[in-house]
Amino acid sequence: MNHNEFDVIIIGGGITGAGTQRDCAMRGLRTLLIERSDIATGATGRNHGLLHSGARYAVNDPESAEECIKENMILRRIASHCVEETDGLFITLPEDDLGYQQTFVEACRKAGIRAEIIDPDLARRLEPSVNPDLIGAVRVPDGSVDPFRLCAANMLDAKLHGGQVRLHTEVTGFIREGDTIRGVHTRNRTTGEEADYYAPVTVNACGIWGQHIAELAGVRIGMYPAKGALLVFAHRVNNRVINRCRKPSNADILVPGDTVCIIGTTSTRIPFEECDHVAVTPDEVTLLITEGAKMAPALSSTRILRAYAGVRPLVSADNDPTGRNISRGIVCLDHEIRDGLKGFVTITGGKLMTYRLMAEIATDTVCRKLQVNKTCQTADTPLPGSEERSYEAVAQKIWETPSMAQKAAAARLGTRASSIQTHDRLDEALICECEEVSVGEVNAAIERLDASTLTDLRRRTRIGMGTCQGEFCACRAAGLLAKAHGCVEKERDDLANFLQERWKGNFPIGWGDTLREAEYTQWVYKHVLGL
Amino acid sequence: MKLQEYTESKHNFEECMKCTVCTAYCPVLQVNPRYPGPKQAGPDGERLRLKDPFFFHYALKYCMNCKRCEVACPSDVKVADLIQAARIKYDRSKPKLRDRILASTDFMGSLARPFAPVVNGVTGLGVTKTLLDATLKIDRNRTFPKYSGRSFERWLSRREKEQAAFPEQVSYFHGCYVNYNFPQLGKDLVKVLNALGVGVRLLDKEKCCGIAMITNGMTEQATRHAQHNVAVIGKAVAEGRKVVTTSSSCTLTIREEYPNLLGVDNAAVRDSLMIATRFVFEKLERGATLRFRPDFHKKVAYHTPCHMEKLGWGVFSEKILRMIPGVEFTLLDSNCCGIAGTYGFKKENYAASQAIGAPLFDQIRTINPDVVACDCETCKWQIEMSTGYAVANPISILAEALE
Numbered sequence: 003m004n005h006n007e008f009d010v011i012i013i014g015g016g017i018t019g020a021g022t023q024r025d026c027a028m029r030g031l032r033t034l035l036i037e038r039s040d041i042a043t044g045a046t047g048r049n050h051g052l053l054h055s056g057a058r059y060a061v062n063d064p065e066s067a068e069e070c071i072k073e074n075m076i077l078r079r080i081a082s083h084c085v086e087e088t089d090g091l092f093i094t095l096p097e098d099d100l101g102y103q104q105t106f107v108e109a110c111r112k113a114g115i116r117a118e119i120i121d122p123d124l125a126r127r128l129e130p131s132v133n134p135d136l137i138g139a140v141r142v143p144d145g146s147v148d149p150f151r152l153c154a155a156n157m158l159d160a161k162l163h164g165g166q167v168r169l170h171t172e173v174t175g176f177i178r179e180g181d182t183i184r185g186v187h188t189r190n191r192t193t194g195e196e197a198d199y200y201a202p203v204t205v206n207a208c209g210i211w212g213q214h215i216a217e218l219a220g221v222r223i224g225m226y227p228a229k230g231a232l233l234v235f236a237h238r239v240n241n242r243v244i245n246r247c248r249k250p251s252n253a254d255i256l257v258p259g260d261t262v263c264i265i266g267t268t269s270t271r272i273p274f275e276e277c278d279h280v281a282v283t284p285d286e287v288t289l290l291i292t293e294g295a296k297m298a299p300a301l302s303s304t305r306i307l308r309a310y311a312g313v314r315p316l317v318s319a320d321n322d323p324t325g326r327n328i329s330r331g332i333v334c335l336d337h338e339i340r341d342g343l344k345g346f347v348t349i350t351g352g353k354l355m356t357y358r359l360m361a362e363i364a365t366d367t368v369c370r371k372l373q374v375n376k377t378c379q380t381a382d383t384p385l386p387g388s389e390e391r392s393y394e395a396v397a398q399k400i401w402e403t404p405s406m407a408q409k410a411a412a413a414r415l416g417t418r419a420s421s422i423q424t425h426d427r428l429d430e431a432l433i434c435e436c437e438e439v440s441v442g443e444v445n446a447a448i449e450r451l452d453a454s455t456l457t458d459l460r461r462r463t464r465i466g467m468g469t470c471q472g473e474f475c476a477c478r479a480a481g482l483l484a485k486a487h488g489c490v491e492k493e494r495d496d497l498a499n500f501l502q503e504r505w506k507g508n509f510p511i512g513w514g515d516t517l518r519e520a521e522y523t524q525w526v527y528k529h530v531l532g533l
Numbered sequence: 534m535k536l537q538e539y540t541e542s543k544h545n546f547e548e549c550m551k552c553t554v555c556t557a558y559c560p561v562l563q564v565n566p567r568y569p570g571p572k573q574a575g576p577d578g579e580r581l582r583l584k585d586p587f588f589f590h591y592a593l594k595y596c597m598n599c600k601r602c603e604v605a606c607p608s609d610v611k612v613a614d615l616i617q618a619a620r621i622k623y624d625r626s627k628p629k630l631r632d633r634i635l636a637s638t639d640f641m642g643s644l645a646r647p648f649a650p651v652v653n654g655v656t657g658l659g660v661t662k663t664l665l666d667a668t669l670k671i672d673r674n675r676t677f678p679k680y681s682g683r684s685f686e687r688w689l690s691r692r693e694k695e696q697a698a699f700p701e702q703v704s705y706f707h708g709c710y711v712n713y714n715f716p717q718l719g720k721d722l723v724k725v726l727n728a729l730g731v732g733v734r735l736l737d738k739e740k741c742c743g744i745a746m747i748t749n750g751m752t753e754q755a756t757r758h759a760q761h762n763v764a765v766i767g768k769a770v771a772e773g774r775k776v777v778t779t780s781s782s783c784t785l786t787i788r789e790e791y792p793n794l795l796g797v798d799n800a801a802v803r804d805s806l807m808i809a810t811r812f813v814f815e816k817l818e819r820g821a822t823l824r825f826r827p828d829f830h831k832k833v834a835y836h837t838p839c840h841m842e843k844l845g846w847g848v849f850s851e852k853i854l855r856m857i858p859g860v861e862f863t864l865l866d867s868n869c870c871g872i873a874g875t876y877g878f879k880k881e882n883y884a885a886s887q888a889i890g891a892p893l894f895d896q897i898r899t900i901n902p903d904v905v906a907c908d909c910e911t912c913k914w915q916i917e918m919s920t921g922y923a924v925a926n927p928i929s930i931l932a933e934a935l936e
């Protein structure tokens with residue numbers, strides 16, 4: 003067997019691709035995942051990180067709601083180190099119709115979501131940051147999920163099952179024989195190296211970019227990019243998810259995740275050309291703060307860390323060219339049936355919450371095509387790192403008296419925290435002080451999680467995600483990367499790119515302490531380090 | 534309010550620019566690698582603790598609460614408050630018997646005072662020190678402050694009428710040390726203020742300010758003391774009197790720690806409470822005069838206690854000392870003496886405590902003064918024990934120089 007031949011090639015290193023690779027690999031297939039950039043760079047890493055209970059969809063989209071609550075319960079089991087079981091509230095404010103609450107709760111119950119109407123007083127006690135003027139509250143099993151961690155854990159498990167991953171590698175075309183896709187042409191975007199890979203089935207799991215990949219394969223999918231903007235606040239204002247109990251609208255979800263909380267989102271149709279360069283506008287920032295402060299008044303005076311936007315991959319449910327019939331549900335297209343193109347499957351639509359189900363559906367399709375008769379195990383097998391229920395348990399098992407950084411590592415890596423090397427005191431030194439990331443943890447990410455740039459490291463370790471936004475950690479981590487790659491020149495460019503990328507997120511909210519800090523960062527890098 | 538017009542956070546932790554100046558100034562971090570340092574323990578750790586109290590780290594107990602981090606911070610982050618508030622909120626370990634004994638300064642004082650000669654004799658014995666070291670982990674090298682047979686309160690209450698005769702009155706928050714251990718300082722203050730035409734009164738039964746209770750995890754008791762003290766000080770203030778002190782740490786506690794750490798509102802009394810040297814300085818600025826002994830001569834080296842630096846008032850003590858004819862004045866470098874109240878008495882902190890103080894002790898030996906001046910009683914014990922030089926409150930030096 004040739005080294006570039008596989009059973010299935012998956013294009014796209016978002017959560018759908020990673021989940022599909024894991025499922026395929028667990029069913030014994032030889033898998034290759036190709037991603038043109040890094041893991042979770044598209045919609046996967048650009049959302050709230052909300053572990054939906056499904057309540058948000060219960061009234062308008064009961065099917066999605068049911069999928070959500072089922073997957074919610076599964077992720078609590080299989081991805082404990084990526085999930086925070088925070089609970090959530092749907093609050094009714096004086097300007098909202100309290101009548102909607104009843105409709106909402108009934109719809110939740112029908113979808114199998116535990117939704118409990120609670121006294122506003124209890125809501126204020128459970129979540130002190132909530133707008134005290136609320137007139138109604140419903141408790142639902144929302145939570146938060148770290149999409150980067152989830153994506154990395156899926157990919158790691160795929161690798162543990164023999165899967166291969168090529169990051170920073172672009173699909174430049176398909177190897178086609180008649181009506182069959184046989185493989186892909188690729189180019190490594192860092193080295194320029196070109197390579198061909200072969201497999202009887204290729205899965206297109208590229209989110210909004212899936213339309214382009216489909217075009218390369220010669221088929222058409224109708225996708226409609228919708229931009230959603232979000233703001234990250236510099237610390238956790240709330241410890242439970244807060245939603246507005248009304249018809250889904252702009253800026254009505256506030257999610258506490260790790261050391262921050264995130265308000266979002268907006269929804270704007272954008273042209274395809276903008277997908278790679280979405281920017282957050284001043285109007286969006288104003289809208290997010292205004293609406294956010296209605297749910298948690300403290301947001302009006304809480305430091306904002308950055309603004310970012312993602313692109314939802316909305317798909318027309320059938321071949322409707324007008325795009326009116328848009329689905330937020332899962333769309334799995336077997337192009338052999340749909341277009342007569344063999345060996346090509348597209349998995350799209352859906353959401354972060356339902357990635358595992360999407361992967362299961364896609365893998366079922368792949369297995370059917372390959373005539374492999376294996377059942378899906380992903381709903382019951384914990385991801386690597388999630389073998390313990392809580393980070394307290396993890397920390398206790400590994401260390402007698404864990405340091406602050408070790409506790410933080412246990413929360414980030416779960417049981418995999420035990421794989422962090424601590425040969426000497428240097429390994430325990432901190433790279434990132436805001437998020438408590440040690441040298442050992444960064445080195446582990448470079449060695450075992452395919453991190454080759456600072457931005458890759460950020461997604462795997464949270465360096466640069468804290469209040470200083472890379473001010474101190476970036477140059478330290480750059481040192482480790484330069485050492486690992488044996489190249490200082492390249493790393494200097496990487497460092498500059500990283501800081502530029504951090505500034506991009508600071509810019510739309512560039513005032514107050516965040517601006518002060520950004521100026522300080524510039525002073526350090528430009529004037530002291532001469533970058 | 535306009536959205537995002539300003540931002541706020543508990544003890545200003547979000548103002549932190551990560552400049553790390555606090556870490557460079559932290560005396561503990563220089564000598565104890567187990568301490569995470571003020572930035573990590575304070576603003577950095579706070580973000581994690583907001584996520585889950587699990588991220589609270591026991592090593593925060595190594596913080597001496599000297600507040601040097603706060604003095605150094607260019608962004609007004611209340612670093613030490615963050616650390617102490619986290620200990621109050623999250624530390625579930627109960628204070629040990631030793632910590633309770635060390636922290637209950639007025640209770641111990643009232644117990645020991647009637648038997649002062651015996652107690653002083655016993656605590657001075659080597660065998661007692663060895664025993665305390667072994668049983669309670671109070672370091673054997675420490676010298677306990679001596680107890681006085683007569684309390685200051687009793688001394689002053691006998692002079693009530695005489696003091697009431699002065700045209701102006703102040704109330705005096707003397708603190709435990711003056712009351713039980715060293716009434717002479719209180720007497721010195723009375724002499725100085727009387728010379729300025731000011732009579733001195735007691736408060737309506739003050740209690741220990743509670744600083745040692747705060748740092749030893751006895752928050753409830755400290756809060757009760759705070760409420761009581763704010764009430765009795767409030768009574769004096771309402772009657773139109775200023776309240777003076779001679780201990781920088783008591784002063785800082787009542788002015789800053791009560792509202793910031795214990796949540797006890799002191800707005801009505803905060804500005805009326807001040808250290809005596811500031812009160813004297815302001816009097817002299819407004820034209821009051823003092824008559825000095827012509828033959829007074831002393832080489833004085835002034836050590837600014839950390840809490841005095843935090844108050845920003847070291848300058849008043851310095852000015853008073855410089856003004857005394859015959860004083861040859863040296864301002865010692867800004868260093869922590871290392872004792873930090875009860876901190877240095879604990880066996881586990883002894884080595885760190887002495888290492889922190891070493892630069893200060895060296896400088897004192899080099900200067901070789903007649904007396905070291907300092908507004909803090911625990912600094913006094915530490916410097917006297919570690920250098921052998923006598924330490925006196927600036928008020929006592931001033932009293933001695935008066936005619």
